[in-house]
Amino acid sequence: MNEALSKWARQVAEAELRESIPRRWAHSQGVARRAAEVAxxxxxxxxxxTSAAVLHDVGYAPRLALTGFHALDGARFLRDVHAADERLVRLVANHSLALLEADERGLRDVLEAEFPLLDDQRLVDALVYCDMTTTPDGGVTSVDARLAEITARYGSESLVGRFIRRAAPGIVAAVGRVEAALAAQPR
Structure with a gap:
């Protein structure tokens, strides 16, 4: 385990999010706590x-929001400014079925070309689980409540609302796979 990676990731996320968007920082910390729970x-x-969890929303930072698509902006920042680990960058770029949001934004080809999906379904599912079972304030929630909250916050016919509607079956399936794996762990 490379504890230096998670320490660095936390420092980067905190520097970008804590002051500019504190609620997003609270969410990111909560997602990282969930990651520790499924480690x-x-x-x-x-x-x-854990590193991807704390960094997954770094692209929302106002100074980094170049395309307006946080997954792409965050991944480019991590790759171009920090020369971050490729797997970490690809996880951030593709977190929580971001490819479907990229499609809604007309950026699917760009995201796929720059940051191909990881083949490791365990990691992809685990990050979906951590993000989609954490409230905007960093608390624990169910996947259904999280999906409903996102839809209510953005509106069902907004770009994000359309994305969430399309992504919901995949998100629910990923969360279910992680919950099943957690239940199967020896106690």
């Missing part, structure tokens, strides 16, 4: 998940 499922990749 046992990932073995040597636990630290990678």
């Amino acid at each position: 046992g499922l990932l073995g040597n990749d636990a630290e990678l998940l």
Whole structure:
């Protein structure tokens, strides 16, 4: 486990989010806490998940929001400014079925070309689980409540509302796979 990676990730996320968008920072910290809770499922990749969890929304930082698509903006920042680990950058770029949001924004080809999906479904699912079971304020919630909250916050016919509607089955399936794996762990 590379604890230096998660320490660095937390510092970067805090520097970009804490002052400019404190609620997003609270959410990111909550997602990182969820990642620590599922670490046992990932073995040597636990630290990678925790790092991606705290950084997944860094692209919302106003100074980084160049395209307006936080997954792409955050991944480019991590790649171009910090030369971050490729797997970390690809997780951030593709978190929570971001490819479907990229499609809504006309950026799917760009996201796919710059940041291909990881083949490791465990990591992808784990990050979806952590993000989609954490409230905007960093608390724990159900996936259904989270999806409803996102829809209510953005509106069902907004770009994000359309994305969430399309992504919901995949998000629910990913959360279900992680919950099943957690339930199967020896206690």
